[in-house]
Each structure stands twice: as C-alpha cells, then as structure tokens.
Amino acid sequence: MISIFKQFEREGILGINRRIGEYILPNNPREFYPLVDDKWKTAELTRQFHVPMPKHYGLIDTFGGIQKTKDLVKDHPGFVVKPANGGMGNGIMVISHSDELENGKVSFHKSDGKVVSEKELNHHISGILSGLYSLDGNSDTCILQERLECHPFFHEISFRGIPDIRVIVYLGYPVMAMLRLPTKESGGRANLHQGALGVGVELTNGTLTHSVCNDKLILIHPDTKQTLSGRVIPHWNDILEMSSRCFDMSGLGYLGVDIVLDEKRGPLLLEMNARPGLGIQIANRMGLLARLKLVEKIRNSADGPKDRVHRILNEL
Ligand SMILES: Nc1ncnc2c1ncn2[C@@H]1O[C@H](COP(=O)(O)OP(=O)(O)O)[C@@H](O)[C@H]1O
Ligand SMILES: [Mg+2]
Known part of the structure; x- marks a missing residue:
C-alpha cells in the first residue's frame, strides 16, 4: 500500500x-x-x-489529596482518571468497575481487562500530578470523571x-x-x-x-x-x-x-x-x-x- x-x-x-x-x-x-x-x-x-x-466526581490537586480518591469514586464503580492538562490520550485510565476486597482494599478493573490495585492507581495519579502527561510538562491536576458508555x-x-x-x-x-x-x-x-x-x-x-x-x-x-x-x-x-x-x-x-x-x-x-x-x-x-x-x-x-x-x- x-x-x-x-x-x-x-x-x-x-x-x-x-x-x-x-x-x-x-x-x-x-x-x-x-x-x-x-x-x-x-x-x-x-x-x-x-x-x-461528562460529570466530574472530583479533582485531585495535591499529593496529600490522593488518598481522597477512593472516597470520591465510592458510588461510581466505573470512572476515568484524567490529567487536566493532558493530550493525545496520554495518562488516561478508564476503570470499568471496582471490587471491594475482604481486607477492605479496592481493586480497579481497567477497560482493557487488566486489574490495578489501590496502590497502583494512586501511583498513576501521583504521576499525573508530577506532570508526567501534561501538555507543557509542568505539574498538573487530576480529574475523576464519569465513565461514558x-x-x-x-x-x-x-x-x-x-x-x-x-x-x-x-x-x-x-x-x-x-x-x-x-x-x-x-x-x-x-x-x-x-x-x-x-x-x-x-x-x-x-x-x-x-x-x-x-x-x-x-x-x-x-x-x-x-x-x-x-x-x-x-x-x-x-x-x-x-x-x-x-x-x-x-x-x-x-x-x-x-x-x-x-x-x-x-x-x-x-x-x-x-x-x-x-x-x-x-x-x-x-x-x-x-x-x-x-x-x-x-x-x-x-x-x-x-x-x-x-x-x-x-x-x-
Ligand atoms: N469519560 C470517559 N469515558 C470513557 N472514555 C473516555 C472518557 N474520557 C476520555 N475517554 C477516551 O479517551 C480519549 C481521550 O480523551 P480526551 O478527554 O479527549 O483527552 P486527550 O486530551 O488526551 O485527547 C477519548 O477520545 C475517549 O476515547
Ligand atoms: Mg482528545
């Protein structure tokens, strides 16, 4: 071709x-x-x-605030984690549903079938805040957004x-x-x-x-x-x-x-x-x-x- x-x-x-x-x-x-x-x-x-x-469930703008994530999404088993200043799809994680485990922790199922732990999700959000995915390379904020169907x-x-x-x-x-x-x-x-x-x-x-x-x-x-x-x-x-x-x-x-x-x-x-x-x-x-x-x-x-x-x- x-x-x-x-x-x-x-x-x-x-x-x-x-x-x-x-x-x-x-x-x-x-x-x-x-x-x-x-x-x-x-x-x-x-x-x-x-x-x-799409609805926004919350904004994480400090490293200390990352621990609020679980609470902000607790009524929404599916949600999207997104850098506010991102582009080209970078840093976007689509969670299709979450499971509460026996030890009180939550596991998050991504739309591609992979599972991430609370710790891994928090790590990803901390990458977003550091500016890993931001358009200008500066520190960023993280949006918790409604997952669309x-x-x-x-x-x-x-x-x-x-x-x-x-x-x-x-x-x-x-x-x-x-x-x-x-x-x-x-x-x-x-x-x-x-x-x-x-x-x-x-x-x-x-x-x-x-x-x-x-x-x-x-x-x-x-x-x-x-x-x-x-x-x-x-x-x-x-x-x-x-x-x-x-x-x-x-x-x-x-x-x-x-x-x-x-x-x-x-x-x-x-x-x-x-x-x-x-x-x-x-x-x-x-x-x-x-x-x-x-x-x-x-x-x-x-x-x-x-x-x-x-x-x-x-x-x-
Ligand atoms: N709330 C959402 N629910 C499901 N998929 C989403 C959602 N937001 C974004 N996506 C998927 O990720 C892609 C990129 O999202 P977008 O908000 O446009 O960010 P970017 O600036 O990185 O392009 C979208 O085109 C869509 O396919
Ligand atoms: Mg886009």
Whole structure:
C-alpha cells in the first residue's frame, strides 16, 4: 500500500499546512488557551454556557489529596482518571468497575481487562500530578470523571472504548469533521496517535466516508471488520450546533471540538483544542483551505450557532 502522505502531498493537501498555520494563529488569542488546555476550567465554562459535558466526581490537586480518591469514586464503580492538562490520550485510565476486597482494599478493573490495585492507581495519579502527561510538562491536576458508555450506533463498529467526533470550527462555522474510533491498539482511547481510526464525515449530513489508520487508507475497521462508509452519525445537527457554540464559549477563532455521543443525553462536549491536528484532511481527502475561505466569504457577525450551521450547510 502506498503511503497516504505521499499520495496527498501530490494532491496538495499537506502542502497547505503551513499556510493554514499562518491563517489560524492570529485568530486564537493566547490568553484563552488555558480555558481549553485545562479540562477542569473547560468544565466550569460549559456550566455557564449550558453545554453538557461528562460529570466530574472530583479533582485531585495535591499529593496529600490522593488518598481522597477512593472516597470520591465510592458510588461510581466505573470512572476515568484524567490529567487536566493532558493530550493525545496520554495518562488516561478508564476503570470499568471496582471490587471491594475482604481486607477492605479496592481493586480497579481497567477497560482493557487488566486489574490495578489501590496502590497502583494512586501511583498513576501521583504521576499525573508530577506532570508526567501534561501538555507543557509542568505539574498538573487530576480529574475523576464519569465513565461514558458507548452509544448503540457504535456497538458494531467500535472496538471497546468511546469514539469521539472532532469538528473543526472556524470563526464559529463548522468546516470539517471526522469520527475517531478506538481500536485494539489504541486501548479504548479515540486518539489517532494511539492507533485509533480516523473516518471522514460528510459535513452536510453526518455520513461516514473514508477511513485512515496509522496513516494508511483502509476499508474496514481492523478489529471489528465492519464496513464504515455510508453509515450516518445520529444527532448530527445537534453535534454541529454544539461545536459552533464552542466558538462563543472559548473565544477561539480556530478550534477543534471533540464531542462524544451519549445514548440518553445525546452529544456531550469532551474537550476543545486550540491547536487541532491537520490529519482530518486526510480522512476527508480534502484540504481545509477552501472551506476556511468559504467561511470568510459567507460569515455574518449577527449569526448565532444555529444560523452559522444553517448558513454553511446551505453553501456546501
Ligand atoms: N469519560 C470517559 N469515558 C470513557 N472514555 C473516555 C472518557 N474520557 C476520555 N475517554 C477516551 O479517551 C480519549 C481521550 O480523551 P480526551 O478527554 O479527549 O483527552 P486527550 O486530551 O488526551 O485527547 C477519548 O477520545 C475517549 O476515547
Ligand atoms: Mg482528545
């Protein structure tokens, strides 16, 4: 199989990355970065804007506080341990259930089937606090988050874990989207760097198109062996509107919005990114630049999230 980078370089997609960088950076004031880089701060922001996010059971911000973990999660046998300032899935541990042992200690079962003791979990949290997984290498805080369940749409196509939908939003207008599906290799996380699958999505209606895994085009999911193209993501319009609202919430002109689908609650915001990757172009076999230019042509500062979605979809 030929390297897809070579193929797309020929088609000019990767060649425009630098220009996109020049285009984007002026639209993201640096003082807003902490709001999206720190998932705890993002959660506070979403509450003000009534954007639903997974629940947070607590925050561990000191080494002395690590011992509170067991108490904070005691009513929640499944939960997720996450660095507040992490990225690319690093440091995320998904606990599917916990068992109380006869000696009063608790053992935690990870979504990949491995079991960790209290001591090992605390050790992992202490690594998070030291900044082992933080984006800037500085000390970090640790979030204890609700563990999400997979929406039925994904049961057949995703290998364990929770898929997410990445939407690139420019000046409040959604311009390109990709579904990311966990694989055996990605250990339940939907991050492309961990080996998850990227699937292009038709922006107008949420239909899946082409799939990419480890920079190679593929036709079926490597683990579930299911064909992906042609399936339609449920709640598509709500996903686009929520992505658009993230512009008003974050003040960032060029934004990657990550959304997960909950069966009962519908779309939930997982995180926002001020420097989203450009791999989305490969999954969509399409460069971003034309869409960015389109937004500049059609944008209307009086538009709210609903109008912005409507306006761009009418143009595509
Ligand atoms: N609450 C959760 N429940 C289940 N899986 C989760 C949860 N949070 C994250 N994940 C999995 O981990 C991946 C990365 O999580 P995310 O919050 O986006 O962190 P990062 O900044 O490291 O990408 C998600 O795409 C999802 O697959
Ligand atoms: Mg993410």
